[in-house]
Amino acid sequence: MSQQEQAVDIEKVDKYTGDGFVAPEYNNTTVTQKISNIVLRSKTPWGLFLAVAVLLPVVGMLGVSITWLVLIGTGIWGLNVPVGWGFAIINFVWWIGIGHAGTLISAILHLMRQDWRNSINRFAEAMTIFAVMCAGMFPLLHVGRPWLAYWLLPLPNTMSLWPQWRSPLVWDVFAVSTYFTVSLIFWYMGMIPDLGTLRDRAKHPVVARIYGILSMGWRGASSHWARYEKAYLILAGLSTPLVLSVHSIVSLDFAVSLIPGWHTTVFPPYFVAGAIYAGFAMVLTLTIPVRHWFGLQGLITTRHLENMGKVTLATGFIVVYGYAMEAFISWYSASPYEGFMMWNRMTGQYAPFYWALIFCNAVSIQILWWKRARRSPVVLFIVSLIVGVGMWLERFVIVVTSLANDYMPSSWDYYAGTIWDWSLYIGTIGFFLFMMCLFIRFLPMIPMSEMKMIIPKHRNKKDA
Amino acid sequence: MNHGPARPELRGLLAEFENEEAIVEATQKTVDAGYHHIETYTPYPLDELLDIQHLHKNKVALVILIGGLAGCAVGFFMQYFASVIHYPLNVGGRPLNSWPAFIPVMFECTVLFASFSALIGMMVMNKLPRPHHPLFDIERFRYATQDRFFLCIEAEDPYFEKDATRQFLEELKPHEVTEVEA
Incomplete structure (x- = not known):
């Protein structure tokens, strides 16, 4: 390598605790080295092997759960007659919500020119894609005969029947599939310049060839950058209403029905805020260990963690507002069914779940009012895990309490997931983490070109 | 040569x-x-x-606009064709062309087509992919x-x-x- 290859002072950068968004040691050269070397180094760190060794059996468990489900049917799940929407819908909503933070970070923060998002957006977008993959599995499996899933698509068939266009369930098919496709386009397009960098830095010709194909021959011409930037900005503008529409439509699956506790107009904004809340928590859950293991403290700084903590706190409050409104409207509507639903939620057979959810989502985040807590990776990591659990409980409470105790006391029942419900759910978590490991190993997890755009600005600010 | x-x-x-x-x-x-x-x-x-x-x-924005409008039109006529022309179903005399209920799918199609136009339009105008x-x-x-x-x-x-x-x-x-x- 030429004289350009100066070593980054790893020690210093790994321990960076300053107040900036980028450690001062980073410049165009060192940031390129740091990020691309994670991908291009010849030896895979043993920690990743260990992670994959732990995760592969979990992915296998997912395979077994799906196979058994296809062979036997949804009877292996805990579904019963009043509760027809169990884990499948809970997990679907949970996963898709987690995905939403990726789009929020990459699109909405981009439009608002919050350029601190440049170091976490690639990671969050990858999270979106894998989370939506996990989410998509559940409704497909829940239909009972996944091999007929193409019936969801508007294809002419022998009965000349079409999907029911006036149903939110069909809107959901379009929303989720569009969301996945657009997220993939956004993610890939953002990566093209970086794939070019990897092509140019790869030492092995085969590796260079692979990244060369993926980079489409990107060479960084200014005329190309002009079109690229415009297209990227407009994609961000398209993704922003898209992400809001997706979770609104998911919430309409509930709100359009006439079940007490579901039939409420607060659902779309409440679901969207919950999605962003859960997603930010997941970004924290993943970035905190990764930045520690790969020494990225100089790129994903304490200031980033603090900002994410603030967003978590703010969206948490919107979610708490949603809980408050649900309770208030169930009283104010004077509908006996609504009132009973809420009272039953708080004191009935699922009361522990409800109060656990209130603790996780409303109480635990209060610690983030303190700056020291927001700047402590350990505290943030623990809070983010609690929020992840809390958001799962929220979906559980919404789906199950309304269905298990509906209008007719004679049809009431108790619902709990079986071992197959849990194995499928844990299997998707394993699959998600497994895909994240592959992503970290093979693709640049921090956008190099975007980091280079903000480095001079932050350096000037510091000098001034 | x-x-x-x-x-x-x-x-x-x-x-x-x-x-x-x-x-x-x-x-x-x-x-x-x-x-x-x-x-x-x-x-x-x-x-x-x-x-x-x-x-x-540059013309990227125009291409995306055209793509988006095309997506919107496709989204609408797909639903219109299915509900009004190919399989009209009278449910209590409600209108067949219930366009307000078609908006979510129209919106999703708009975004989908516009996004593909953004990626493909940007690539084609930049004369990419060009591996060498x-x-x-x-x-x-x-x-x-x-x-x-x-x-x-x-x-x-x-x-x-x-x-x-x-x-x-x-x-x-x-x-x-x-x-x-x-």
């Missing part, structure tokens, strides 16, 4: 600069000197260069995606004269000037 005599042997001259300020200044001087067929290569977009090269106007390019033959050009900045004056420029242009570029104090072969 014989490309005939009309084809210049030289594609252009490429100058390498070490930082943003140097490339911006050099590009400004090159444009002031009257060169039009120039291109700059940078690891990240530089607004100043887009200003100097007058690159801010004469610039890739230059050893140091691989730093263009890393930390160096390149300015190329193309041979087809009317002011281009191999020796004079090389001398002009040398005066801009680049790190190096190389010839790009066709």
